[in-house]
Amino acid sequence: MSIAGNITNLKNETDREGVILLAVSKTKPIEDILEAYTAGQRIFGENQVQELVDKYEKLPKDIEWHLIGHLQSNKVKYIAPFISMIQSVDSLKLLQEINKQALKNDRVIDCLLQIYIADEETKFGLGFDEAIELLRSDEFAQLKNIRIRGLMGIATNTDNEKQIGEEYYELDTFFKGIKLSFYRKDKAFDTLSMGMSSDYKIAIEKGSTMVRLGSTIFGSRVVKHWKLN
Numbered sequence: 001m002s003i004a005g006n007i008t009n010l011k012n013e014t015d016r017e018g019v020i021l022l023a024v025s026k027t028k029p030i031e032d033i034l035e036a037y038t039a040g041q042r043i044f045g046e047n048q049v050q051e052l053v054d055k056y057e058k059l060p061k062d063i064e065w066h067l068i069g070h071l072q073s074n075k076v077k078y079i080a081p082f083i084s085m086i087q088s089v090d091s092l093k094l095l096q097e098i099n100k101q102a103l104k105n106d107r108v109i110d111c112l113l114q115i116y117i118a119d120e121e122t123k124f125g126l127g128f129d130e131a132i133e134l135l136r137s138d139e140f141a142q143l144k145n146i147r148i149r150g151l152m153g154i155a156t157n158t159d160n161e162k163q164i165g166e167e168y169y170e171l172d173t174f175f176k177g178i179k180l181s182f183y184r185k186d187k188a189f190d191t192l193s194m195g196m197s198s199d200y201k202i203a204i205e206k207g208s209t210m211v212r213l214g215s216t217i218f219g220s221r222v223v224k225h226w227k228l229n
Contacts, residue, residue, distance in 0.1 A: 003032055004039035006217045011040065014211065017204050022066060022193070024214030026051065030058055032218055037063065045087070045212055049075040056082055068152075068193075068212060070124050073097040077104075085110040087152040087193055090124045092134050095146055102145035109145065112152040112193055115174065117167045119156045128174055135182050148183070150191030150209070151175050155199055164199050165206060172207035 001009070007023070014021040025033050026047045033044065037060060046052035047069025056065055056079075064084035071088050079086075080101035089095055089111045102109040113134070116125030126134065134140055135148075153171040155164045175192045183189035195203025195211035203211060 003035040003218060007036050007039040007041050010213065010216065014204075019204055019208060020191075020210040022068075022210055022212045023217050024068065024196075024212050025055070025218070026069070026214065028214075028218050030055065033059060036217060041217075043084075049078050052083075053078050076101045080107070080109065081105050083109060085112065085149065087112040088114045088124065090114045090116075090126055092137065092139055095134075095140065095143060099143040099145045107145065108147050110147050110149045112150050112191060113148060115151050115153045115171055117153045117155060117171050119158075119163070119167075123154055125153065131174075131178070132181075135178070147188060150189055150193065151178065152193040154196070155194070155203075157198075161199075161202060165202050168194050168199075168203050168206035168208070175207070 010021055020043065021041070022043045022045045023036050023041050025044045033055065042062060043064045043066065045066040045068040046055065049067070049071070052065060052067060065082065066085045066087055067079060067083055068087045071086060071094060073094055076097045080098070086098060086109060089098070095111065098109055098111060113131050114125040115131060116123060116127055151171065151174070153168070155167045158164065171194055172192060179189055191209055192207060193210040193212065194206070194208045197213050197216040200208070200211040200213060
């Protein structure tokens with residue numbers, strides 16, 4: 001099926017569940033992204049800052065770009081003028097840099113705290129205790145140019161659906177606890193980003209409000225290297 005056809009089918013599915021569809025466009029050419037855009041898709045996610053900046057400059061400006069890959073503090077300045085959401089916040093230091101660059105651009109940047117839920121050492125994210133400690137800290141309270149919209153998590157890369165379901169259940173439970181403890185009166189704390197092409201149906205069952213789908217939309221990945229000028 002075409003990219004446009006995939007978008008139509010997936011949007012019907014996610015809309016029915018009240019879930020936001022994010023198209024993971026990393027390594028995908030401009031033409032493929034435009035096909036998804038023409039089919040009505042407006043939220044796209046990238047892993048690499050260089051690639052994200054290049055695509056932002058070449059594509060329609062009503063696209064909402066999300067950074068979903070690991071972000072180094074020294075790269076924040078390149079995306080701060082336009083990024084819609086940074087989903088991969090895994091430290092207070094990174095939040096402080098995002099706040100600094102948001103202030104320079106006279107913006108408030110939406111962020112998700114990435115929570116470590118996978119049984120894999122290669123994954124990034126805050127532990128449950130670390131996230132609570134961050135939200136309680138005086139340093140965090142001083143950050144006025146970022147807005148925490150919710151949490152993001154990546155499950156273990158496994159065929160064990162029971163394990164994936166348990167990891168997503170734990171994250172959903174934690175999300176609800178954080179909402180109750182820190183954001184009870186904040187309607188903007190509404191995003192639980194979990195679920196990718198291989199496991200998004202499980203994630204939706206466990207409470208996800210946003211799924212990040214790449215190969216389900218665009219097909220298998222093509223590797224391309226991007227550099228900042």
